[in-house]
Amino acid sequence: MKSRLYLGFVVWITACAIGLFTFGTPRSFAQSPDALKKAQNAFDTAQQDYLQGKYDEAAQGFLDAYAARNFPQFLYNAGAAYHMKGKKNSDVVAYGKAVENYKKYLAEDPQATDKPKVEKAIAVLEEEIKRLAAAGVGSGSGSGSGSGAAPPPPSTEVQNLEVKVRGLVVIESEPQNATIYLDDKKKGAFATTPWSGSLDGEHKIIIEKKGFKISESSLSADPSKLLVFKAVMSEEGYLGWVEFQANIEKSEIYMDDKSIGAIGHTPLAQNVKPGKHTFYISSEGYDEYKQEIEILPGQTYTIKADLHGTPIGKINVQGLGIEDATIYVDQQRLCERGPCLKGIPQGDHTVEVTRPGFKSYRRRVNIQAKTETQIKVGLAPMPSRSDAVIAYILAAGFTGGGIYLGLQSKHLHDDLAKEITAGLPPPDTNDPRLLKGKIFSIAADVSFGLGALTALGALYYTFREKGAPSTGLIDVRALALLPQIGPGYAGVGMESHF
Amino acid sequence: MRTTTLSLIAAATFVASTGCKWTDFDDLETEAWVESTEKPDGNSNDYGIALSRDVRASADGGSLVVLGAGQALYTELSYKPAGGASLTTDTEVKLNTQFGIGNLDNQPILIADSATDEVALITNSGGNGSIAILAGTHTMMSSQVFGPTTPDAAVYFKATSQATTKVFVGSADSVYGFAASPAPQPKCQLVDDAAAPLAIRGMAAAKITSTTDDDLVVWAGDGKLYVFAGVTFDGCATPAAPIAPVLDLGFAPVHNASMQIIDGHYLLVGGHHDNDAKSLVALVDLMPATPVTVGTPLMRDGLKSVTFLDVPDGRYVVAGFPSESIDGTVSGEVLALPISTATGIDPTPKAMLHDAQPEGNQAFGRAVAVVQYNGKPTLAVAASNEIFFYYQSPLYGETRRR
Numbered sequence: 001m002k003s004r005l006y007l008g009f010v011v012w013i014t015a016c017a018i019g020l021f022t023f024g025t026p027r028s029f030a031q032s033p034d035a036l037k038k039a040q041n042a043f044d045t046a047q048q049d050y051l052q053g054k055y056d057e058a059a060q061g062f063l064d065a066y067a068a069r070n071f072p073q074f075l076y077n078a079g080a081a082y083h084m085k086g087k088k089n090s091d092v093v094a095y096g097k098a099v100e101n102y103k104k105y106l107a108e109d110p111q112a113t114d115k116p117k118v119e120k121a122i123a124v125l126e127e128e129i130k131r132l133a134a135a136g137v138g139s140g141s142g143s144g145s146g147s148g149a150a151p152p153p154p155s156t157e158v159q160n161l162e163v164k165v166r167g168l169v170v171i172e173s174e175p176q177n178a179t180i181y182l183d184d185k186k187k188g189a190f191a192t193t194p195w196s197g198s199l200d201g202e203h204k205i206i207i208e209k210k211g212f213k214i215s216e217s218s219l220s221a222d223p224s225k226l227l228v229f230k231a232v233m234s235e236e237g238y239l240g241w242v243e244f245q246a247n248i249e250k251s252e253i254y255m256d257d258k259s260i261g262a263i264g265h266t267p268l269a270q271n272v273k274p275g276k277h278t279f280y281i282s283s284e285g286y287d288e289y290k291q292e293i294e295i296l297p298g299q300t301y302t303i304k305a306d307l308h309g310t311p312i313g314k315i316n317v318q319g320l321g322i323e324d325a326t327i328y329v330d331q332q333r334l335c336e337r338g339p340c341l342k343g344i345p346q347g348d349h350t351v352e353v354t355r356p357g358f359k360s361y362r363r364r365v366n367i368q369a370k371t372e373t374q375i376k377v378g379l380a381p382m383p384s385r386s387d388a389v390i391a392y393i394l395a396a397g398f399t400g401g402g403i404y405l406g407l408q409s410k411h412l413h414d415d416l417a418k419e420i421t422a423g424l425p426p427p428d429t430n431d432p433r434l435l436k437g438k439i440f441s442i443a444a445d446v447s448f449g450l451g452a453l454t455a456l457g458a459l460y461y462t463f464r465e466k467g468a469p470s471t472g473l474i475d476v477r478a479l480a481l482l483p484q485i486g487p488g489y490a491g492v493g494m495e496s497h498f
Numbered sequence: 499m500r501t502t503t504l505s506l507i508a509a510a511t512f513v514a515s516t517g518c519k520w521t522d523f524d525d526l527e528t529e530a531w532v533e534s535t536e537k538p539d540g541n542s543n544d545y546g547i548a549l550s551r552d553v554r555a556s557a558d559g560g561s562l563v564v565l566g567a568g569q570a571l572y573t574e575l576s577y578k579p580a581g582g583a584s585l586t587t588d589t590e591v592k593l594n595t596q597f598g599i600g601n602l603d604n605q606p607i608l609i610a611d612s613a614t615d616e617v618a619l620i621t622n623s624g625g626n627g628s629i630a631i632l633a634g635t636h637t638m639m640s641s642q643v644f645g646p647t648t649p650d651a652a653v654y655f656k657a658t659s660q661a662t663t664k665v666f667v668g669s670a671d672s673v674y675g676f677a678a679s680p681a682p683q684p685k686c687q688l689v690d691d692a693a694a695p696l697a698i699r700g701m702a703a704a705k706i707t708s709t710t711d712d713d714l715v716v717w718a719g720d721g722k723l724y725v726f727a728g729v730t731f732d733g734c735a736t737p738a739a740p741i742a743p744v745l746d747l748g749f750a751p752v753h754n755a756s757m758q759i760i761d762g763h764y765l766l767v768g769g770h771h772d773n774d775a776k777s778l779v780a781l782v783d784l785m786p787a788t789p790v791t792v793g794t795p796l797m798r799d800g801l802k803s804v805t806f807l808d809v810p811d812g813r814y815v816v817a818g819f820p821s822e823s824i825d826g827t828v829s830g831e832v833l834a835l836p837i838s839t840a841t842g843i844d845p846t847p848k849a850m851l852h853d854a855q856p857e858g859n860q861a862f863g864r865a866v867a868v869v870q871y872n873g874k875p876t877l878a879v880a881a882s883n884e885i886f887f888y889y890q891s892p893l894y895g896e897t898r899r900r
Binding site: 402405406409410413416417419420423425426427428429430431432433434435437438440441442444445448449 | 518527854
């Protein structure tokens, strides 16, 4: 039996997804809201002109939008509009303007993720200009509706170039320089505000900044529109700011109660309520890092965990009815319910399996690195303790009887002593109360004695081992991480041999 | 196992330290100042039908004569100086075995000689047609009076012809004894002031007409007290007439009425009826020409026994009412009534004694006696099969034990 994990494939998918989602880089946007409004109007008009084939107007609209807000994407779109005009009429001038705007785009955003594609487009268009100039072709006329002799068709290279104007998503915050998380903080920081770029689909935008309340919103990006998302963040003066770091990337971060799950993965920075907190940073295969900090409002703290590796083995607890059982290792709850498959450091551990109404199974096992220790538990039902209950009732009865008899004896003693002292009538030496009191006294002592013995018996019945104990079968299997290559996949897989 | 053992030891220690101490009741028994002695042997099933002091004086402890019935017994209870009673077995006399006397009255005549330590039981001799006089000190010597069979009264009497006191027995209208001189004179018939035979119910000896010899005082069936000169009984040839005048007490008791001389010439009388519960206790001054009662006689139902207690704190008539109800139980009680030769009997008791735990038909007080104990007069009370001995009481307010 084999099991395989295609780790490499997963890494690749994640990288591609990130690449598909993002084409933007942060820029400074220290301009007024009116400018943004003006840019948005110019962008919308330019989009309509582009769709109607009015490429000059469209290009001018994108340049107007850029004049209002200097988002590099506007330059790219202007270039794309001229590119389409040039492609439609083999217009050398339009091609030149396209190249000019493409270059401006790259100059404005040298880290653009589509830089290779844009550079390729520039190269192809410059060759096309040369080709058309050599053929004596001039510029087209009008607004893209050519006239006169039919221009030569675009070269094959130009034909193969994909030309499309892009929508734009702008994420800003007030104040700026806030951390943007996309969908889930656990994925890590996405960018900082201000940010502009392309996004496909619907996303959850989380914006966080030290000293300000966290902002969470949903965003549905339209590839044909300029979408501006601005988060005005209110100050969070009473929170502290904690930055988590670890030498192991994506280590899990827990705060105070580990049972509620991780609050994120390293690296992470976030606001934390003031007070004393315990932070745990752990990663499978490494010792847990723990640090207690007294968080003060408005203060910044850095937790830097240096995790050291620990050899890990796996424990697998299963058995009939295990779904109702709780599994503890070294008195710490490992699994709320079974079956339980978890990695734990190698060494001696005490495993305990408890289930209401059943005897607990407790066993000390030695976990070895790169092995899976399987424990198949058979929990025995808890036997009845009615014998102990009866013994307790008898003990209580004897003790109660002893108390009653003792009180009666004391009452008789007090009466007799009082009458002997006072007389009228004085009790005599054969007064029946003397014998009665003595009998009560002896009976009380006997009753106390029986009560004590019965109570001891009850304690014995309570704690004695009764019935068959819970059992467990232990099986140890070797585990290994091996390179895996096969048709359609390659990566690292884990195998277990038994 | 070790844990269990330690737990048991701990539990036992706990119980021992916090449990009840039954020995406390033994201590209480020691502290009790009323000695109760239940029937000390199994020879009689009705122990304590009569009490009498034993010896007249006892500096260490004391002893009490107790009669039992069914079978008839003469016993002596010995009280130790520091308390505690035991039967003096070597003085116990089984009357049926030794004298053929199987039955005793429920209130037999048991008298003590004021001049000696002698005690006498006067009863039917048991089928011999005579009255037996069983007398002695720590023993019983039998004498018999032939003729009468039922004694009505008896008294130790110092006759003129005798050097010491002798027992006089009254039966019906006659007095029997051994006072005759020179010839025995076993019988002397008594007549009243009208020369009619009288019925003797009680007798006492008092020196009224002589300072050396006794005169006989008789409580008769007509309710009157008669005084007969002592010389009358030195050879009584004809019926003896009383010295006139007589005192009419107006109460005719059944036989064996109690008559006790106080200070030589006062007479404490106590008697009761058989057919009803009526009784009378009175103090009589015998010295005037005409005897008179001192104060107002006490008439209270249920009286069965009377004695006189003279202690430094006062003088008392101790009267037993064995049918009295205590807290709803007919168990009996004893009253101690102050008495004075000047004012007579105070009807307000100084002490009311009864069993602290009354039992039905206990007959507490069916006999009473004053015993010398550690040199002091001490009260003894008989109940059914039980004798109470008061080392201390509200009457003398001190412990009689050393």
